[in-house]
Amino acid sequence: MRWISNDAIGRLRRVADAPDFSGTRYRVIGELARGGMGVVYEAEDTALGRHVALKVLASELTGGSERLADHGDRMRREAQIVARLEHPGIVPVHDVGVLPDGRLYYAMKLVRGTRLDAWAHERPRTEVLLAFVRVCEAVAFANANGVVHGDLKPDNVMVGEFGEVLVMDWGVARRADEDAGVIAGTRGFMAPEQERGEAVDARADVFALGAMLAALTDNRPRPLAAIATKATARERSDRYASARELAADVLRFVEQEPLVAYRENVVERTSRWLGKHRALVALILAYLVMRALVLFIKGF
């Protein structure tokens, strides 16, 4: 028998796990990313002559898949719902289907950009927070249309060339009014009720957004930490009722206004007010200094 080197094992693993696209309109060009849920490929849509990102869900082999197969129809239906979400912050799903080997795939717009967490690294906090607000707005839009993302995390948000924010992976989203989801989210970003397999609503996304906010910012001042804490409250009734409300509080933080999530003391309120009106404070001080100067000169 032939010697199979460790490197060769790695390659054969990929060959053995590679999805079979024969008979579909897609021609795989290369692998883009690999995660627990499946693998994302860059592919050419030969029917339309454009490049797409193809996400192939974990195979029949690699677990979780029995259930996937059972829920194929339902997932397709959900993908259809998501495909109707038209928002600049939502990566559109073009197509969904089943490969000859039984694996479910969906095609979405190929986004060239940087993952939000990598993008946020060493960027000014305000810029990161404003990007986060745009993520919230996209999620709020979907939520308002009855779709819960269910797996929001920094990996699932791309920042494009022009700083535009794109929320990806809507293919696993579900209708808010449906029962417990087929597919679990990501631990650490998943709301407790979602982890327990209960029905989820927009507040599960609020939880994930709160966890994302915490992941994207470090050395958080207390008010910002309070926003993340409120968003990730164990009881969903304690969270912001919607992503829009969360975004509004983050914006208030950016604009140095009083927050819903945080009751400040007199010192904090004063320093926030002074910080917010720096220019005015400086001008008034300048005026007083001028006046004092004039009096002082006069005095002699």
Added chain:
Amino acid sequence: MSIPFPTTRRSIIVALSSSDADVRERAFDTLVALYWKPLYKYARIAWRRSREDAEDLAQSFFARAFEKETLAAYDAKQAGFRTFLRLLFDRYASNEHKAEQRLKRGGGSVHLDFDAAEAELGRDEECRSETPEQFFQREWVRSVFALAVERLRAASEANDFALFEAYDLEDDRSISYRELAARFGIAETTVTNRLAATRRRFRAIVLETLREVTATDHEFRLEARALLGVDAS
């Protein structure tokens, strides 16, 4: 949903307890082909046995398993077959069997190429940094792929297999489709098409082999994860 892949081969684990001696024997041959190297290397590395000792153990273990049909005692509800076999081997090796008894039993029933196994051990630099289980699993993965590659060789046109061998098995990764096209005197698109088809066939063979060496759907899935290196989450 359709059944994702055809299963033409029956599970050898089931066949091991067949009442038909021929069926049993064929199943046993496949079992030995798949497991002897991992077990031998496991004895050498994890148990630090001498070469003679490890050869002896492997040979007599299979001979005894065949004679006494100890493998028929496997209960799929309790553990995966791979783990069952390893634990059985552990127990066998730790029992104070007399060397002569083993030699007597082992004589002549299975012929194994221990020189090749030794050479492989010499080529693998990674093998000393793992736990015994990890080591055994990796050698099992290697063995499954090696078996599948041999089956692919038997099932493919020589040229197609040579393409696959050059592109996916050789460790020299600098080779391109263009160079392959030149080497085999065919068009580049032919290279990619043939390679894609051969890889598809390989995938089917791997699944089939895996199906063959596992007893239940559940075990099949677990072993697939191990084989493909997908971490259980």
Added chain:
Amino acid sequence: MNKVLLGLLVGAVLGVIDGATAWFTPAVRNDMLGIIIGSTVKGMLAGVLAGWFARRVHSVVAGVVFGLVVGLLFAFGVAAMGGGLYYFEIMLPGGVTGAIIGWATQRYGRAPQRSGIPATAL
């Protein structure tokens, strides 16, 4: 409130306060009423100009600089009319008052709409 009206009001209020500070200069205490009226009118004029500027240029820095320059110019005029005795005393605070008005008109007050679409739809 639109920016011109806002500038007018802020200018008036600051003008009154600025004028009232003349009380600290005992030599001119007898002319307080005239000073306050002059200072208020000066502030209102600067406010209208700053408000007009803020409608056109949206920049806090530019607004502050514009207010400063206008404030200095008016203060110069007032000081000259007052006999040229108090250039420093009038121009320094007058300039800063102008800058504050400039800042306020940039920061607050409703900008004119550029199209027929109501602001709430944007």
